[in-house]
Structure formats: structure tokens, C-alpha cells
Amino acid sequence: MPKRALSEKRPILLASIAVALAFYYLRFEPIPEMYLIPLKGAAVGLLALYAYWRHPGADARLVAWVMGFGAAGDMVLLIDTEVAAWLFFGGFLFAIGLYLRHRRAVMAQSQKAVCIALLVITPLVCWLLPVDRASSTSFVLYGLTLGAMAAAAWASNFPRYRVGAGAVLVLLSHLLIIAGMGPLATSAATEIFVWPIYYLGQFLICTGVIQSMRKREPQLRVVRTH
DSSP, rough: OHHHHHHHHHHHHHHHHHHHHHHHTTSSSSSSHHHHHHHHHHHHHHHHHHHHHHSSHHHHHHHHHHHHHHHOOOOOOOOOHHHHHHHHHHHHHHHHHHHHBBSOOOOHHHHHHHHHHHHHHHHHHHHOOOOOOHHHHHHHHHHHHHHHHHHHHTTBOIIIIIIHHHHHHHHHHHHHHHHHTTTTTOOOHHHHHHHHHHHHHHHHHHHHHHHHHHHHHHHHHHHHHH
């Protein structure tokens, strides 16, 4: 990776990490929520900016949209969970589209099993967790899309233990949020774990996809010249 590019782009990632940590600790302080909302959105929003500036390709724009929807959902989640769910849902659809554009040509049986498990177990868990059974159908649809996003990431040709693992972490964070509406309603676990798990997942997805595309550029140039 060129030193100049690294020196120019790393500050965006460092700023994103700093903002994410600031939000995590400041939300426990007596600070008005109106100040926390933009701070929370800026963490993943800076990842969207990183994706947009780091690579000029269409796939990088898709990553930026994924992060942008995530950042919007992060902010709205502090105000209206239903609207936030729709924003996250939109981000999942963009992510699925990105991963399907980069499907892995060959997959081991064990990896196929992981994808099937993500597709089946996620909506099932989303159906079982909420206390309000009247909204169970909506949670199943949300879980199916969430599981499809993680399965598509796992089946893509992006680094599995960065992008695939990142998608699974995002999935886990959303399951914890839903669990907070049910069995973990009185637990501090969601307050402690959701944000770091979610942010780490988004960070791994964004940096994993962008760096993978940059590494493939010389190979693509060779193919185009033959």
C-alpha cells in the first residue's frame, strides 16, 4: 500500500475509532441525548467517508451506502426504533447486493452449512426473542434479511475472517438489541456489549472490502491488458 495513501486515509479510520470510543463512554455521563446522536452517527459515518475516498469503484460506493445507512440507523435508534430498523434494513439490502456481486466460486461443505445456519437460525431467533408476539412476523422478516446479509458475506470472496466475521458481529449486535426487547430487557448486557460488537463488525466489513478491492486492482489491470 503506498505510504502517501496510507498517511492520507488512516486519520479517517483513527477519527472513527476515537468517536466510537467517545460515544461508548460519554453515553454513561449526564450529557443531553441531542449531543450523543451526531456523535454516534459520526463513528460509522466516517467509515462511509473512508470507503468513498479510499476507492473510486462502484463496489466502494456500495460499501459507503452500507455504512451510511448504518450511521443513519445508529442515530435514529436513539429516537425511534421502528424507523431505525427500516434504515438498517436498507443497509442490509445494499450489503447483500455487494456480496452477491462477489460470490465465492467454490465453497467447502462446512462453509455452506454455516451459510444455511445463518439463514435459518437468525429469523428463528428473531421470532422467539420479542415479548410482543404481535410483531413477531416483522421480526422474522428482519431476521431473514439480517441472516441473508451475514450468509452472503460469508459466501463472498472477500476475506472471511474480516468481512464474513464482521457481518456475523453485526448480526450478533442486532440480535442483542432484539433480546433487549425480551429476555434481556432488565439486563445491562445490551448496554455494555451492543455498541462495541456492532462497531467492530462495521469496521471489519468496511476496511476488509476496501483493502481487498485495492489488492485486486493490479490483477484486474493485467487481465484487461490481455
